Amino acid sequence: MSKTLVNAAEGTKVRVIDIIAGQGLKNRLMQMGLTPGEVLEVIENSKGPVIVSVKGVTIALGRGMASKILVDDAQGVQQS
Amino acid sequence: MDGHIGSRNSLKESEESKEYDLTVAIVGNPNVGKSTLFNVLTGKSVHVANWPGVTVESKEGVKEWKGIRIRFVDLPGIYGLSSLTLEEVISREYIVSGDSELVIGLVDATSPERSLYLPIQLLELTPNVIIVFTKVDEMNRLGIHIHFDKLEAMLGVPVIPTSALHKKGIRELLDTIINISNEKKRIKLVNIDYGGLESFISDISKIVAESKTLKNYPLRWASIRLLEGDKRLEDLLTSNNELDILNKVQSVRDAVRRSIGRDPAELIINARFRYVSNITKEVVVRVDKVSSYEHIVDKIFRKPYIGAGLSLVLMLVSLLLVFSVNTGFPLNLIMRYIGLQEVGELIEFYSLNSVISEAFNMLSNQIKSSIYWYNPLLASLISDGIVIGLGSVISFLPLIFMTFLILAALEDSGLAPRIAISFHNLLNKFGYSGNAVYPLILGMGCNVPAVMSSRTSVDDSERTQMIFSAPFIPCQARLIVASALIAAFFRNPLLQALALLTMYLSGIFMYLLTGKLVRRAVCRISDKPELILELPLIHFPKVKVLWWIAWDYTKHFLKKAGLIIFTLSVLVWVLVNLSPSGMTADVNEGFAATIGNAISYILIPFDIVGEDSWKIAFALIQGFIAKESVLQTLAVLGESANVDDAVRSLNLTIPQAYSLILLITLYIPCLATVAVVYQESRNLKLTVVQTIYMTLLAYLISILVYQLIKFLMWVI
Numbered sequence A: 001m002s003k004t005l006v007n008a009a010e011g012t013k014v015r016v017i018d019i020i021a022g023q024g025l026k027n028r029l030m031q032m033g034l035t036p037g038e039v040l041e042v043i044e045n046s047k048g049p050v051i052v053s054v055k056g057v058t059i060a061l062g063r064g065m066a067s068k069i070l071v072d073d074a075q076g077v078q079q080s
Numbered sequence B: 001m002d003g004h005i006g007s008r009n010s011l012k013e014s015e016e017s018k019e020y021d022l023t024v025a026i027v028g029n030p031n032v033g034k035s036t037l038f039n040v041l042t043g044k045s046v047h048v049a050n051w052p053g054v055t056v057e058s059k060e061g062v063k064e065w066k067g068i069r070i071r072f073v074d075l076p077g078i079y080g081l082s083s084l085t086l087e088e089v090i091s092r093e094y095i096v097s098g099d100s101e102l103v104i105g106l107v108d109a110t111s112p113e114r115s116l117y118l119p120i121q122l123l124e125l126t127p128n129v130i131i132v133f134t135k136v137d138e139m140n141r142l143g144i145h146i147h148f149d150k151l152e153a154m155l156g157v158p159v160i161p162t163s164a165l166h167k168k169g170i171r172e173l174l175d176t177i178i179n180i181s182n183e184k185k186r187i188k189l190v191n192i193d194y195g196g197l198e199s200f201i202s203d204i205s206k207i208v209a210e211s212k213t214l215k216n217y218p219l220r221w222a223s224i225r226l227l228e229g230d231k232r233l234e235d236l237l238t239s240n241n242e243l244d245i246l247n248k249v250q251s252v253r254d255a256v257r258r259s260i261g262r263d264p265a266e267l268i269i270n271a272r273f274r275y276v277s278n279i280t281k282e283v284v285v286r287v288d289k290v291s292s293y294e295h296i297v298d299k300i301f302r303k304p305y306i307g308a309g310l311s312l313v314l315m316l317v318s319l320l321l322v323f324s325v326n327t328g329f330p331l332n333l334i335m336r337y338i339g340l341q342e343v344g345e346l347i348e349f350y351s352l353n354s355v356i357s358e359a360f361n362m363l364s365n366q367i368k369s370s371i372y373w374y375n376p377l378l379a380s381l382i383s384d385g386i387v388i389g390l391g392s393v394i395s396f397l398p399l400i401f402m403t404f405l406i407l408a409a410l411e412d413s414g415l416a417p418r419i420a421i422s423f424h425n426l427l428n429k430f431g432y433s434g435n436a437v438y439p440l441i442l443g444m445g446c447n448v449p450a451v452m453s454s455r456t457s458v459d460d461s462e463r464t465q466m467i468f469s470a471p472f473i474p475c476q477a478r479l480i481v482a483s484a485l486i487a488a489f490f491r492n493p494l495l496q497a498l499a500l501l502t503m504y505l506s507g508i509f510m511y512l513l514t515g516k517l518v519r520r521a522v523c524r525i526s527d528k529p530e531l532i533l534e535l536p537l538i539h540f541p542k543v544k545v546l547w548w549i550a551w552d553y554t555k556h557f558l559k560k561a562g563l564i565i566f567t568l569s570v571l572v573w574v575l576v577n578l579s580p581s582g583m584t585a586d587v588n589e590g591f592a593a594t595i596g597n598a599i600s601y602i603l604i605p606f607d608i609v610g611e612d613s614w615k616i617a618f619a620l621i622q623g624f625i626a627k628e629s630v631l632q633t634l635a636v637l638g639e640s641a642n643v644d645d646a647v648r649s650l651n652l653t654i655p656q657a658y659s660l661i662l663l664i665t666l667y668i669p670c671l672a673t674v675a676v677v678y679q680e681s682r683n684l685k686l687t688v689v690q691t692i693y694m695t696l697l698a699y700l701i702s703i704l705v706y707q708l709i710k711f712l713m714w715v716i
C-alpha cells in the first residue's frame, strides 16, 4: 500500500509514513509540518517538483526529495 | 524616534555605553513578514552587520517609545530551534545568552497551524516571550478567524495581532513591550506532554543535571534537545570533556529506539505539533472563501511549462525595461532601426547612466578649473581621481538598484519560488537546485545582485557554487561593450545576432558548468541539491515593500563595495598619472601605459600586434574596474570623442573582434563583483582563485576560438 510521494496522484490526499533522508533534511521537513502521520494534499504532480499543501501552507519538493517521502493513501481521512 | 544604533559589540553586553534601555529579539519562520515588521518598528535607524565570523546577516535598530529606548535585534529566519542549520544555532545561542530581555515570536496569521510551532518551542526555552501575529489583514481576507484573547489565556503570554503593511497593532506591541518589563507575566516554561517519552526525558535530566557545560540551559529543555539529538549540545559536551555524560545520553536514545522503534526526534516533533494543533483547534476557525483572482493566477503559474514560459517573458520584459531606463540601450537602437533617429538619441541622452556621468564630468571639470591655478596635481587628483571614482560608484547605482527592484518584486509577489520550481529539473542536471535561477536572471542585469541572491539557497555548497559562478553571466555592461564591437566589425545582421547569442550562451554555459565543477571538485559532493520551497500566495507586489527590500540591498552594496571601488579608482588614477620620473600629465608616460605595453604581448595569440595593441591591453586592464570603461578607455586613448570611431580605428578582423568579445564576457566582470564575492563568501582565497580562474579561462577559450575560426576560414 505504501509508496513514495512521487507516485501519489494529483488531487489526492496522502498520509506521511516516514521520511528516508539524512537527519538534516528530515528534521527540516518535519519542522515545516511534514511529520509522520500528517495528511498532505497533492496539488501538483506531473513533470516538475511535487507541490503539496500541509497545515495551510503550500510546499514544493523536488522529485528527488519527494521520492524519499513514504506515504499511503488517506482518502476520506480527516485532515488534522 | 531617532534612537542611536547599538554597536555590534553591544551584543556582548558592553555595560558602559548602553544606548538603549531594553533589548527585544525577533524570531520567525522565513517569509513570515519579519523584515516588514522590523522596518516598521525601527524606521530608519537600522544597523546591518554579520554575526561574528559567519556570513549570516544580523540587523538591529533602536526605537524610542514613551521615553524608553527599545533595541530590536532581528534573528535569522528559522523553522525550529534544533541546531541543524547555522541560523538555528545563532538564534538559539543568542536567546540563551540573555542579551535580550524579551523575545518576539512571530506567527503567520494565514498559517497559524504551522507557524505557531516556533513560538511554542521558544516557550520551552524562555518564558519572556510575546507572540505577535503578522499579516492579519491577509488573514481576514482569507476567511480565517483567530481568538487572540483565548490564545493569550491559554499560553499565559501576550498575544498581539499586527499588520505591518497597514501599521496596525504596532502601538499595542510597543506598549506591551514596555509594560511587560515592569511585571513579567509568565514565570514558568511551557511544559509539553511528550507521552511515552517522559520517562526517558527524566532519565536524561538526571544525567544532564551533573553537567557543568549545560548548566546555562534550562534542564528540561536541554534534556529534550539531547533526546532529539542536538549537534550543538553534543559538541559542547565533547569539547568540554564530558564524554561520559554524552555516552549515557546516547544509551538512553538507543533505548528509545529499541523500545518504541522510532527516531526520538520524530516523536518529539510530532508531540510538539500535536500540542500546537490542540491549541489551534480551539482558537482558529477557517471559513472557506470563494477563490479569488490570486488563486487563479496561482494555478496558472503552477503548471510546469506555462508557468515557466510566463515567468520568463515577465522577467525578460522587466530586464529590457531596466536596460532602457539605465542606458537607453537597446531601445535607442530599435528606434534608430525604425527610422526614429532623434527619439533614439533622446532616449540615450536622458538615460540615467548618461545623466549621472554627465553630471560628474561637469563637476569634475568645474573643480579642475577652479583649483588648477593653485596646484595642477591636486586638481587632477580631486577631479580625475576622487570625483570620477565617486562617480563610478554612483553610476553603478541605478542599474544595481533597478536589478534589486526586480529581485524584490519577484520575492514580494511570490513569483520567485515558482520560477525556481520551473527550472529545478534543468538546473539539477548541473548540480544546482531551482534556486540557481535567480543569479542567472539577475546576472543579466548586474552581477552584484546576482552574487547576493545566492543567499536564497539553503545548501551551503550550492551557495558557494552560485557565488563562484554567477560572475560569468553576461551583464548589461558587457552587453554594451560587445554591441559596440559587433556594430563596428560585423556587417551582416545575421552574424551580429549570432555573435550576441553565442556570447550569452557561453556565459550561461560557464555558469552552469562551473557550478557543477565546484560542487564536485571543491565541495566534493556527488548528490544533487534538494529543493524544498514554500509557496506563498501570489499577490501584486507592494511598492512600499519593494522600496524597502531594494534599498536595503543597495545600501548594503554601497557600504561594503563602495569603499573598495572608490579606493581602487583612485589607485588607477595614481597609476595613470605616476611615471618613473614623478607625476606626469601625459597618459602615454604613466605606469599604466608601461603596464599596458608590457602586457600587450598577451594579444599576440590573437594576431593583434603593432602600435595599437597596447591600447587594447590597457583597456582590458581598465575592464577589471568596470566593463564599461573598456570603451571609455579606448575612446580616450584613441583621442576620439566618439566611441564608435575609436573602436573602428582599431581595425580588427571579425575573428579578432569576436574572440575579444568572448574574452571580455568571460573574464572578471568588475571590481564591484569581486568585492561582493568576497563580502558574500568571506573567503579571500576563494575570491582570489575565482578571479584567476575566470581570467585564465576567458583567455584560453578566446584564444582557442580565435585560432579555430582562423583555421576554418583558411580551410574554406
Ligand SMILES: Nc1nc2c(ncn2[C@@H]2O[C@H](COP(=O)(O)OP(=O)(O)OP(=O)(O)O)[C@@H](O)[C@H]2O)c(=O)[nH]1
Pocket (backbone or CB within 6 Å): B028, B029, B030, B031, B032, B033, B034, B035, B036, B037, B077, B134, B135, B136, B137, B138, B162, B163, B164, B165, B166, B411, B412, B413, B414, B542, B545
Ligand atoms: N498582507 C500582508 N502581507 C505582509 C505583511 N507583512 C509582510 N507581508 C508580506 O509577506 C511577505 C514576506 O515578508 P518579509 O517581511 O520579506 O518576510 P521575512 O520574514 O523577512 O522573510 P525572509 O526575508 O524570507 O526571511 C512579503 O510578500 C510581504 O509583502 C502584512 O502585514 N500584511
